[in-house]
Amino acid sequence: MFKINNLTYKYDKNRKALDNVTMDFEKGNIIGIIGSNGSGKSTLFNNLMGILKATEGEILYKNKRLKYDKKSLYNLRKEVGIVFQDPDKQIFYSMVYDDLAFALRNIGIDENTIRERIHKALKAVNGEDFIDRPVHSLSFGQKKRIAIASVIAMENELILLDEPTAGLDPKSTRAIVDIIKSMHKKGKKIVITSHDMNLIYDICDYIYILDKGKVLSKGSVEEVFADSEKILQVGLELPWLVKINKNMKLPLFKSEEELYKYWNKNFISNQVKKLSI
Structure with a gap:
C-alpha cells in the first residue's frame, strides 16, 4: 500500500x-x-x-x-x-446505472459483469432502489452512497x-x-x-x-x-467516550457497549454492597 x-x-x-x-x-x-x-x-x-x-x-x-x-x-x-x-x-x-457503469466500461469490463457488479455494489450500500433513478432526484446522503458504490463496483x-x-x-x-x-x-x-x-x-x-x-x-x-x-x-473536539474517561476518571472505553457493561456491573455491585451493610 x-x-x-x-x-x-x-x-x-x-x-x-x-x-x-x-x-x-x-x-x-x-x-x-x-x-x-x-x-x-x-x-x-x-x-x-x-x-x-x-x-x-x-x-x-x-x-x-x-x-x-x-x-x-x-x-x-x-x-x-x-x-x-x-x-x-x-x-x-x-x-445512476450509467454513472456506476462509466468507470467499468472505461477499463473494458463486459456488460454482463458490469451489471453484476453494479447490483452487488448497490446492495452493499442499500441502494438497489436507486438503479433506474436520475441522479438529480437523490438526496445528498443518497448521492454519497452512490459515490461509495462506484468504488465498490470497481473492486478497489x-x-x-x-x-x-x-x-x-x-x-x-x-x-x-x-x-x-x-x-x-x-x-x-x-x-x-x-x-x-x-x-x-x-x-x-x-x-x-x-x-x-x-x-x-x-x-x-x-x-x-x-x-x-x-x-x-x-481545533478538534474529543470523542464523547474520551471526555468521560478524562472527566470522570473512568477506564477508556472503545464503544458505548463497553461503557454500559462496565457501568451496569459496577453499579449493581455497589448496590449489593450497600444492601449487605
Missing part, C-alpha cells in the same frame, strides 16, 4: 500545503487522518491519486514510486478509489474517503458508517478524513494528526486521543 516519505507540496513559492509529511498506511486497516480545515488532508489525497504532483519527497505504492504518466495513473486508479467530500464532483451521468483494494459523513443527518451518517465497517470486513483497506471525532474513534485503528501541513502526532487510536491537548490544539 502507500508509503509517503518526506512529502512536500507547494501551491506557490511561499505556501506549503504539505510540509515534510511521512506516513505508512501499513500501520492500520482503517486509518484516520484528522486536522482542522486547511491542514492539508484533501491535498494529501489529491497527491496520492496523482491529481497533484509532489514538490519534494516521494509516494510509494506497493513499494514502487508513484509515476504520473497516463498508463501508470490508470493502473493506480484501478486499485485505489477515492470518494470526495462533495459527491457531485464524481457523479457525471444523469442516471484501497479506498480513500474524504469527509464521508459531512453534511449528513444522523440516519444517513449511520448508513455510511455501516457501509465502511462492511467494506472493512470484506478486506478493504480504508483511509478516512473527518472532523467527526466520534466517527474516527469508533472505526479507526491508527491515526495521523495533520496541522498546517505537518504531521503533529500519530499512533493507535487510543494513543492519539489520550493526548487530549494535541486534539484541542488543532
Whole structure:
C-alpha cells in the first residue's frame, strides 16, 4: 500500500500545503487522518491519486514510486478509489446505472459483469432502489452512497474517503458508517478524513494528526486521543467516550457497549454492597 516519505507540496513559492509529511498506511486497516480545515488532508489525497504532483519527497505504492504518466495513473486508479467530500464532483451521468457503469466500461469490463457488479455494489450500500433513478432526484446522503458504490463496483483494494459523513443527518451518517465497517470486513483497506471525532474513534485503528501541513502526532487510536491537548490544539473536539474517561476518571472505553457493561456491573455491585451493610 502507500508509503509517503518526506512529502512536500507547494501551491506557490511561499505556501506549503504539505510540509515534510511521512506516513505508512501499513500501520492500520482503517486509518484516520484528522486536522482542522486547511491542514492539508484533501491535498494529501489529491497527491496520492496523482491529481497533484509532489514538490519534494516521494509516494510509494506497493513499494514502487508513484509515476504520473497516463498508463501508470490508470493502473493506480484501478486499485485505489477515492470518494470526495462533495459527491457531485464524481457523479457525471444523469442516471445512476450509467454513472456506476462509466468507470467499468472505461477499463473494458463486459456488460454482463458490469451489471453484476453494479447490483452487488448497490446492495452493499442499500441502494438497489436507486438503479433506474436520475441522479438529480437523490438526496445528498443518497448521492454519497452512490459515490461509495462506484468504488465498490470497481473492486478497489484501497479506498480513500474524504469527509464521508459531512453534511449528513444522523440516519444517513449511520448508513455510511455501516457501509465502511462492511467494506472493512470484506478486506478493504480504508483511509478516512473527518472532523467527526466520534466517527474516527469508533472505526479507526491508527491515526495521523495533520496541522498546517505537518504531521503533529500519530499512533493507535487510543494513543492519539489520550493526548487530549494535541486534539484541542488543532481545533478538534474529543470523542464523547474520551471526555468521560478524562472527566470522570473512568477506564477508556472503545464503544458505548463497553461503557454500559462496565457501568451496569459496577453499579449493581455497589448496590449489593450497600444492601449487605
